[in-house]
Amino acid sequence: MVVPAATTVFGRLWERYTLALVARPLLVKGSTASFIFFVSDSITQQLSTSRDNQQNTYDLARAGSGAVFGVVATGWLHYWWNFLEVAVGKRIPVVTHRFTNTVTKVAIDQLVGAPIYIFTYYVITHGGKEYIASQQESNSIKATPSTLFRETCNRAAEMLPPTMLRHWTLWPAVHTLNFYYNPLHHRVLVQNLVLVGWSAYLSHLNNGGLLMTPTEEMEVAETVEIIRRESMRSSSSGPVTQHAEIYIKGGGRATPMAASRE
Template sequence: MLKWYQARLAKRPLLTQAVTTAVLFGAGDVLAQQAVEKKGFRNHDVTRTGRMVLYGGCVFGPAATKWYGFLQKRINLSSHNATIAARVAADQTVFATCNLAFFLSSMAVMEGSDPKEKLEKSYWSGLKANWAIWPAVQAVNFKLVPLEHRVLVVNVVSLGWNCFLSYLNSS
């Protein structure tokens, strides 16, 4: 399966990362609804899962793919550890802050609610949770994982994170 994935990644990297991200964002929402909220499949909100799939595939997957390429190309210091620290700092101050705001705002728009209210209610708690988890994940990701697999690593870790985001967005 890994060989098949790597072949797809080599042939169509952006599309492969987008599709993978869409699937895993959807899975995170299913986990949120079924394992955390215990809705049961009869009460599963398919539209909510669809919004997560749409966001993951059309926004996060492509954006993260391009972002990690940008970091790889543009942030290179004399020390490998300093390079990793600078990439993590950029990731957490630029990408994470913007992505969370865009996620919450776009979900509010797709739900027909007020993005400003959603941001006021959920942004700060979401960002604090992000900073508790993602700097360490990204440090390991940037240090040990080849560029073409970084979005996949984030997507796997994001199963739990997307479960949290989905819950945060819906609460």
Template sequence: MAQQLVERRGARAHDLTRTARMAAYGGFVFGPAATLWYGVLQRSIRIPSRPNVEILARVAADQCVFASTNLFVFLSTMAVLEGGDPRKKLQSTYVEALKKNWMVWPVVQFTNFMFVPLEHRVLVVNVVSLGWNCYLSYLNSMPSGAHIANATYPPDV
């Protein structure tokens, strides 16, 4: 989606290896980790007398622990799979991506934890992740520091 809808690369310029890296990360790292994580949140953060506080605590834990760690692992993994330097990738993109993450995901997760049963939360995240992963793929494909040199890139989510 990032290559065709955002970057408009066309079929001939489509990077299948990039698509495979993203699919592998989603299937082998993010999917299993998220499934486990939502169970941990459900069991570990319990404030029965204050359901809204419980949801806020889960959102805070999700964003401070899981989202920040997942973003770190994603950018590092992509750099390694691409033969690049994970430190450089993290230095050039992590903070900006984390800021964008915090613009999108707290609202999604609050809604998710408030209204969606545990067994369907990963599905909700996967649907929203279609757009989010386009952003991450786009961000990851940019040369180091390119988003700083041109403030319009990566695009605001």
């Protein structure tokens, strides 16, 4: 690929980026995505702390697990999108028209690639955080890595449907434009730019207790009902609202709130 000479500062930076992208695509794409996930999660933590008036405690493991996912996901997208580019149009000759070709690639990507991407996100970010937390526990009984992995996969499977519903409100449109107008080697960059906001949103859902599995939603409903009945016995409506709000803000758990692709 020939990169035209640039005359402006931005143009020269873009030229260097493009040359590096051609020479080392996985390294450049992976480091960019890793940086974006790390920064986005760090910003999300700071904003959440400020909004909830909590003590400023930075969770490096949480941000680090997001950075690890950025590297893994970029490798997956690099080969997956290369496969789509070759398969659609050559293996499926009926979609030789440019727009039809684009829509077909986006449809396959959203129905096959996106669920794998999001499932992996939850396994790596949630599983990594839980593993580190288990190693820091003082008691002698600790969950084995295989047990944590199995529990994390089960949770990721439950989180996948509600996350996909949110995912499909944004990314099909983004990738239709991305696949139609941008060359293959720049598509991951476009996704990474949108990921600045989306990864922060996913991290907020994943760690803020705002996106719960169906099982957790049932537990929240049952606990709120218990709180309501106990409060009615005291003939006071105040505790109902107060305790229920505290529980829901705590992510449907007995502890305060600590804690969805592309």
